[in-house]
Amino acid sequence: MTFWKLFARNRGAVVGLGILVLIAVMAATASLFFPADPFSLAGKPMSPPGENGFLLGSDSLGRDVAAGIAHGAKTSLLIGLLATLVAVGIGIVMGALAGYYGGPIDNLLMRVTEMFQTIPSFIFAILLVAIMKPSIESIVIAIAVVSWPAVARLVRGEFLSLRNREFVQACHTLGMSDVRIMLGEILPNCLSPVIVIGSLMVATAILIESGLAFLGLGDPNIMSWGFQIGAGRTLLRSAWWVCTFPGIAILLTVLAINLVGEGINDALNPRLRERT
Amino acid sequence: MNFRIWAAAALCAFGLTAVPAPSQAQEAGGTLVYIVQPEPPSLASFLSTSGPIGLVAPKIYEGLFDYDNDLKIVPALAESYEVSADGKTVTFTLRQGVTWHDGAPFTSADVAFSVMEVLKQVHPRGPNSFREVTSIDTPDEHTAVFNLANPAPYMLRALSSYESPMVPKHLLEGTDLRNSDLATSPVGTGPYKFVEWKKGQYIRLDKNEAYWQDGMPYLDRLVGRFIPDASTRTAAMENGEVMYGAYGAIPNIDAVRLRDTDGFSVTTDGYSMINPMALIEFNTTKPPFDNPAVRKAVSLAIDREFLIENIWFGYGKPATSALSSNFAAVGLYKEGMPNYPKNADVAGAIALLDAAGIMPDANGVRATATLDLIPYGEDWRRAGEYMKQALAEIGIAIELRYEDVPTWLKRIYADYDFDFNVNYFYQLSDPVLGVHRHYGTDQIRQGTHFVNSSRYSNPELDALLAAGAQEADATKRAEIYGQVQEILAEDMPVANLFEMQFLTVYNDKLKEHATSAMGAYGSFDRAWVEQ
Amino acid sequence: MRYVVKRLLQAIPIVLAIVVLNFFLLQLAEGDAVDVLAGEAGSATPEYMAELRAKFGLDKPLPVQLAVYLKNVVMFDLGYSFRHDMPVSQLILDRLVPTLLLMVATITLAVGFGILLGLVAAMGLNTWRDTAISIFALITYATPLFWVGLMLIVVFSLNLRWFPTSGMENFAMFYEGWDRVKDIAHHLVLPTVTLSLFYLALYTRLMRASMLEQAGQDYVTTARAKGVTENRIMFVHVLRNALLPVVTMAGVQVGALIGGSVIVESVFAWPGLGMLAFEALFSRDLNLLLGIFLLSALLVVAVNLVVDIIYSSLDPRIEVN
C-alpha cells in the first residue's frame, strides 16, 4: 500500500493534516488578508471580538489580534521547523557517529548526550536565550540545543541495530567507505522514526517558544504567537481574547502536528499497521 | 522665603501634624499578608535603595523623621530639630526610651554612627544626601548635632526610614558593613521585629511589643509574600490571600478592574517622596540623537496620553517639563515648556526634522535606531512597541531591544552601547537628589547606574545646577530651576514622557496603611485589619 | 551497593562537565552579579563595584575562578550566593523540599493516571473511550502550561474557592504539625495538576502504544493457549511488560521536570528550584546557578538510579550489577 493510503487510514491524521495545511495557507497569505504591519495600531484598544472591525478583537494598544495570528503563524511555524531541522541535524550526526563506530566514540558522544539530557532543559534554553539576547535566531538555537539529544539517542539506536544488518556488511565486503555506508545505506533506513520524532518536535518547539515568550524572552520585533501571548497574558482577566486566540492557534497547531505525526508513525511503522 | 523662614515653616508644620487623628476605631491584632515583589536581595536598607527592600526594611528600621502625605515632617526617632541661623548646624533632639529589638537602648551615638560611618560611606544616595555633613556631635545620649559645610535644606527631606535608616552601632561597629549579618536578619527600632525569611516564599515580621509608641503597632504580624506572576498576584488579592500590593504589584489593568469591585480599593497616595518619571534617555554622542532636533522630534511624535491611557490604564500625568509637576508645591516647577505635547504633534516633529535637513529616503526612512527597553516588566515592552509605531510616522525606523537586567545595565551605563533607551527615574523630593544626576557633566560616571548616560554636557547648565543645590532662597532657587527647565526643553538630552503614578491596591479591610508620604515604604505602625 | 557507588562515580565526569560548560556559558553573558546588585541598589560608584568584584572573586582570571569553584565543589562546598547573602547549599536545600514535593506529586499523578488512561484506551482500542482519551491527552499536551495554570486559578480558586491561588502554605496562619501537612497538600493540588497534565499526555500515549505492542507478543498467545482469562492477560502479563518503557521515560523526564516547572512555579508562586535558577540567571548569581545545575544533575543521576532499581525489579532480565 502506498504511504498516502496508509496515512489516510488514520482519520485523525487527515484532520490534522487539513488543519496544518490551513495554517500554512494562512501563514502564506497573511499579507494578502492583513496587508498592514501586524504591529500597527489599527484601532480602538481592547475591542472585543467582532467589534470595531476586529474579527478577533484588539489588544491593549489596538493591534489586530487576527492579523497577529495570521502573521505570527509564519514565525511560529518557522521557529518550529528550523529548530527541529537543526536539532535533527545535530542529532543525526551525533547519533550516527556514536551508533556506527561504537566503542570509545560512542562512549564519548553518549556521555555528551547524557550531559545535555541531565541539564534541566527549559532552564538551559532560557540561559541560552539570555546569553544570546532574545531574537528568533537565539530562540531557534536554544530550542535545538535542548532538543537534539532525543534524536541522537534514537538515531544511535537505529544505527546500532542497522550497522550489523547483512546489507551493511555486504557493503563492507565491497569495500565501501564509512561515510557512504552511513549516509547512503543506513541513514535512509532510519529516517522513518526520525521523521516521526521530528514532527512531534516541531510541536514541542512551538510550545517552548510560547513558554519563553511567557517569561518575557521573545523577540520584540517579530510577530509570533508567543509574542502575542506574552503581550496578552496580563490581560487574560480583562480582555480574554488577546491571549486566548493565539493560545488556541498554538493548541490547534500542536494538535494538528501531533495527529499528523501519529499518522506518519502508523503509516511508516509496519508493526502497527496490522492493528489499526 | 529665606532659609530661616523655611525652617520655621517646617517647625510649624511639625506641630500641626504631630498627632494624626485616627479616622475610625482601630482593632488590634491580626496578620497582614502583603505582596513584596520581587523578592528583595537582602534587607540591608543601609546598603541598598532597592525597591523591595523598601517594602520590608522600614517596618524594622526607623529614620529620624517620617513625612506625611503633604511631605510635611513627622517626628520619628527625632522628636524635634533646630536649624542654626547660618543653616550650618542642625540639632536633633532624640526620643527617649527607645530600644533596639535586641533590648539595647537607642542613643545619639547610633545616629552619629549611622550617618557618618554607614550612610555616608556605603549607602547609594547617602553620600549625596549628607554630603555637606562634616561631623556629628553627641553632647548627650539624646542630642545629635549635625555640622554642615554649607546649608543643605534638602537633607531634612532625606531622613525617612527608607532613605536614611538608623542602624544599631553596637551590632555594626567594627564589622564589614557590606557583609553584615544584619542584611538577612535585621535589628532595628521599628514597630515590627524580623522573625523569619523563607527564601522564595515570604518574610515574616512580628509585632515589637516594646515599641515606643504605646499601643502600636496594631497588627500582630506582617508577612511579605513573593509571588512572581502578576496575574497570580491579582488572583491572590481577589482571593483574600494577600491584602496589600504596592508599586504596581497588581498590574494597572487588574487594578482598574479591582477598583470597580466591592471590597477593594486603589490609591495613588504614598508615592509623593519618590516622584517617578518615565523618560527616554538619548545617546547624545552619536547619530541620530546627537542632533537636538531629532531628540525633540521624538518627544513631539510620542502621544503621552496614549501611553498613559492604553498602557498604564489612565494612571499617570503627561510630563510637561524636565521637572515633575509635583515640584510645583515647592515652586520649582515651571509651566509652559515647549516640546512636551500631551498628544503627538507629528507635523511639528516632521517640520523639525525637515528644518534640520534630515530627509526621508526612498522608503520614507529618515533615521534608524535601536530602542532599548528597561527590563522591568511588560508595560515597558508595550511602550516600546507603541513608540516603534509612533516614530515610524515621522520616518524614524526602530529596532526594539529587550535584554535582561545585567545586560541592559551594562549596555546603558558601562558600555554606552545604545541609541536611546526607555527608562524611569525617581525624581525624589528635591531636584538635587533625583534630577541632577541626569544632566550634570560631573554625573557622566561610566559604570555607575542611573546617572547621566546621555553624556550630555553643558557648562551653562552645570553652573545652574551647582547654584541650585546651594541656593537657600526659594524664589532665587525657583528662578534657577526655571532656566534649567528651559535649557533642557530645548536640548532635550532626556525626553520626559509622563509622571508615573504607582498604584497601591488593597483590601478594604485594611485600614490606615497610607498614613505617610512613604506609603508602602512606610512603617505600617498604624495599619490595622478589620476582623 | 557497589553498583550504586559505580553509577555515582560514572556520573562525576558528566556533572563536572555540566558545571564547566555552564561556567563558561555564563561568562558569555553580559554583566555580572555586581552590575545587578548595584543596579538594584539604585546607584553605586565604580570604585564600590570594583570593591564588590574583588570581594566576590570576580576580578580573578577565569581559569582561577573555575579552579577555585571546582576545588570547593570537590570539598562539598557550593560557594556563597552574594546576591542572597547566604551559602548556596543552604539556599538550595531550602528549595529542595518544595521541588521534590512538586516533582514527586507530579510524576506520581502523571505516571499513575497516564498508565491508567493508556490502559483503558488500549483495552477499548478504537472505541469512543480510546478516542476520548486520545483527544484529551492531545489537548492537554497542546495547551500552553501557563494558560492551564491561570485558568485553573480562575476556576478553582476564584470562582469555586476550593484551592488557594498560590504559595506553599497559608502565611497568615503558620500552621504546625498535621495541620501544616494538610495545608501544604491543599496548596500542592493546583500546581501538581497543571504540571502533570502536560506529562500525563506523554505517558498516556506511551502506555497505550506499549500495551498494544505487548498485546501482540507471543507470550500473550501462550497465555491465551493456557486458558488464562483476558483480564489476567491484560493486567498481569501485558501490563508489567508494557510498564517498562513508561518507567524508562519517567526517568528521562525528571531532568526536564526540574526545568519545566519554571512556568508552574512562577504562576503558582511555588518556591522551587526552577524559579530560583531563573532568578539566579537574571541576577548573574553564578555560584547559585551552578549549584542548582549541579544539584539537579545529581538529582537526575539519583532518580535514574531509582528507575534502574525499579526497572530491574520489573524486568528480571536486567540485573543491577
Added chain:
Amino acid sequence: MTRLLDITDLHVALPPESQRPYAVEALNLHLEPNEILCVVGESGSGKSLTARAVMGLLPKPRVRIAKGSVNFLGEDLAKVSEERLRAIRGSQISMIFQEPMTALNPVMTIGTQIDEVFRFHEKMPGRERRARALQLLTDVQLPDPEQTLKAYPHELSGGQRQRAMIAMALALDPKILIADEPTTALDVTTQAQVLKLIKQMQASHGTGVLFITHDFGVVADIADRVAVMQNGLLVETGTTDQVLRRPEHPYTKALIGAVPDLVPRAARPRSGATVLRVKNLQKTYRSGGGLFGGKGRVVHAANDVTFDLARGETLGIVGESGSGKSTVARCIVRLNDAEAGEILLGDTDLRPLGRAAMRPHRSKIQMVFQDPFASLNPRTRIGKIIAQGPMMYGASADEAKRKTNELLEIVGLDARAYDRFPHEFSGGQRQRIGIARALALEPQILVADEPVSALDVSIQAQILRLLDEIRDRMNLSMVFITHDLRVAAQVCDRIAVMQRGKVVEIGPTATMFSDPKQPYTQELLAAVPGKDWFSAEDMARVHAT
C-alpha cells in the same frame, strides 16, 4: 476408537486486501487419541493457522473461521463461546510454540507461568499446585526443578525453555497437544532431545499430538500420520510410511525430492592450487567488565582455527550455534578482526591489513548472507545493489549495467528486476540477488554463511543448485557455513566440524559421514532428524517415481 479432533470443511478467511481469500480452505483432518499427526508444508501453506484455528487463537477479527467445524469430542470449537474455549484451552487442548524465548513471559518466573495453568482450570491449594509443577519439571527432565521453578525464562537455555513449555502444556494432562514447529529454533542435538521428550510424554499420557513442521526429517522421526498442505489446501494425507516412501501427490513428491540426501555426493577431484590458507586464527569476545573492573565473560569464538581451501573446492564449516563457524567466516572476509593468526590469500596475509590496504583484496573474497530479507537494503533498487560494487572498482556506469544484467541472467532473474526494490521479490529471488551482488566483483572465493537456512526446502534446493552451477562455471572456491548436515553432504567437498571455537575434525565429506572420528561429530550425525528413513535406497526410489 473415537476421534479426538475432527476438522471438517474448515475455511479460515484472510482480510480482504490479502493475496488469497482463504488461508486454509476446505480442510478435512482428524486426530486420533495417542497419535502424532504431522502437518507439513512450506511457509504460507496455512499449517500454523490451522493449529491456531483449533485453539481459537486466530488473530480476530481480521482472520477468522469462515466456514466448517472443528469437532472436539462432540463440541464444535468453531462455534463454542469464548468462555468455553478458555476452559478447554490449557486443560484439554494445549499448545507449544516455535520460539520458546518469546512465547514465555520474560518478566514472570517459570513457576508462576506453570502455576497459572492450574489456577485457571482447577481448584487446588497452592502447596499442591507447587508439588505438581515440581513433578512436571522433573518429568520433562529439567535439571534442578526447584531452581527452575524460580527461574526467569532468560536464565534457561533454549532447550530448557522448550522443556518448560512442554511441562506447562502437559500440566493438566490434555487430550490434545498442538506443537507448532517446536524444534525449529533449536540446535540439532537439542532438537533430537526435545523430539524424544515429546514422544515420550505423548506415549506416557496417551495424548493426541498435532505437530506442525516444515522439516521432513522431523516428520520421519516423530509422526504416525502425515498431512501435507500447500497454499491452504490439504494435498495428501496418510501414514508416515505411505507419505514419505510412497508419495502420490506431485507436490509431496517434489518436496521430498528437494530434501537433501544425507549420503554425501561423490567428491570431486581436488586441484592442487591452494587459494586460501587460514592458520591459527584467534578471535575472542569479551562482555561485561569495563572501566571499573569486574571480570567480563570471555568467549573464544575462534580458537586456533586452521584450514586451507583449494581452487574450485567447497569447504563446509559445520557446527551448532555458538560454535564459532560464522565468526570464522566473518574474519575471513574481514568483517571481524581476528586477534591472531594468518589469513593467507595467495601470499598476502589479510589479517593485519588496515581498511585501505584491505580494499584491493576485497573483490577477491565475497560473501553471501543468510537472511535474504536483511541482506538487501530495502531502500535501494536491485540494479544499484549489484552494480555499485563494480562501479566502486572503476567500472563505468554502462559497463556495470551490462554486467548486472548479465549476472541477473546467470542467477535466473528477469532483466526487469533491475529497477525494482527488494521487497518486490520472494526470499529465494532475493537470495539470488545476493549471490549476483557477490559475483559482481568476480571473486576467487565465495564465503556463504548459511545461505539457504532461511528458505523453504524447495527453494533451498534451487539455490544450492545455482551455487553449484556458478562454482563450476567460474571456478570458484567456496567456504560454506551451515548447521544442516544434509545440506553440507550435498554441497561440500570437505567438511570442518567446529565446536566452541575449535575445529574438532576436518576431512573429506564422505569420510566424515561414513567414519566420523570425534565423538562430537558422531553426536551431530546421530542427531540429524530422519536419518533412518532417508536411506539412500529410499531416496533413490523417490527420485525414480
